[in-house]
Amino acid sequence: MDVPALHGKRLLAAILFVAATLVLALQLITPTPVVVSLGQSGAETTQLGEYFTYPEVAVVAVAATLLGGSGTYLLFDDAPDGVDTETRERQQTTTPVGRGTDNADAVRGDGDGIAQPQSEAWDDTIERLHNNEKTVFTIVRDAGGKLPQRDIVEETDLSKATVSRTLDTLESKDLLERKRRGMGNVVVLT
Template sequence: MRQAALLVAVVCLLAVPAAGAVGAPAAQSAALQEDPGSAASGVDVTVQIRPDGDARWTVSSKHPLEDENATAAFDQLRARFEAGETNSEFSADVFRAVAPSVSDRVDREMAIRDASRSSRVVDAGNNSTGVLTVEFTWTNFSRVEDDRLVVDAFSPTWFGDLSENQTLTVRTPDGYDTDEVEPGPDSISNGAYQWSGAQTFESGEPTVVFTEANPVVGVSVVAVAVVSIIALLAGGASVWAYYRGEPALSWLRRVRDRARPDDLGVGGESATEDADESEPATEAATGAAAGAGAAAASEPEEPEESGGVDPELLSDEERVERLLREHGGRMKQSEIVEETRWSTAKVSQLLSSMADDGRVEKLRIGRENLISLPGEGVDDGDGE
């Protein structure tokens, strides 16, 4: 079985001799060869998934620069590394070697392209770290299925597990939401899912499924905002009319009369005359109705149930809790996504936070999460 490519890259990098060094740098180079484990502080792998299924890989090895000798040795190493003069296999060639076997397993033609090398020194306070980086594009790394992207090319037979001081980060492609992540990542930040060593992956892991974002959601938000503004303006106009001493009912009727004169009778003039003649007779009734309305408005209102609160005034957690109560205390996670029209990533993060705070309970059933309010008896459920 082929050794994990990530581990091969690390071991080969740490064994790179810095030939030609003299004086103190030469002593540091010898130390790198004699005790390579002390030369690197970690390896970070970042995989940026693209909408066409390709992935841009960035593999970085970090080296602490604790003194001038270490800094001088790293300067020589980075110059040789960028020039391609080192004997290290810390390069895209490691991944070119495994791409054919991965291609056969997933039944997609793959290639490693646009490889490059770079280096830098990162200063943080009194500490400095030298970083060597290899970048390349791995074509067809994800499976494209209509509106979905499935990251299915990882495997323990070539990638292996993460050891201490190693990280793997998979970034969401532009225009996509996350539907599924296995196993659960150690951290999530701005659509990036990160696993930190030591981490053992099962067969086919990690796996991430992305779904194309629905642009209708954004349009719906705009439509709701417009309707809300119109409703506020209409309400404000009614209040203004009332406090001018003109009952809202009468004011609305006059607005209607001005907008639709022909609908009030057969012929414009006769209809107007009839309306004028009937005005004295109805004035008292209108005044009485207005007085009754004012009296009713002055009476204290009964407190509304929690379900009648404007959703815009609720926090995200409160909206989820109210949604669960409306559905008998339990819902599938996908149903919460559908009801709230939030992204799957936002719902996943929110529910995890609420579960940590004890506000909800999560139960994994197959490939779906069942979410329930505390004490709702998930174990006694119907197994949706």
């Protein structure tokens, strides 16, 4: 399983996220009390309540902006450091469907000396599967051999846990592979 490491821009975004969260929490928890002096000598003081001063409001606004920006970056940026958005999109559209293949119609040998198109090999595999395995494998095959795991859950009546267990089983049979992408997995048929 490929776990994205926190380094470079992602590390900076994570540090900003944590720091902004702490600053925001501290500012919101501890507003400044307003104290008023009464009497001619100023000896009596009364606390009217707790309010935010303008500098405190500015700190809260900056911290909230940093929190939102860094959180959004961490949530939606799934490219490794050094890879710009255009390169990432090109990689996603040209990523091989299976190991060592260029597209879904690539030729694959099944060990019997007869090469057959990969889609036919996938069809043969489906015939050997049962129940949830067949359902999950078919959905990924119909998507061209590559599909986010969350889409499998959405397209079936299966729970997240059932889909995960089924993918574990299929992965142990070397029929597919899960690759970490951002906050989720992409399932790729092999």
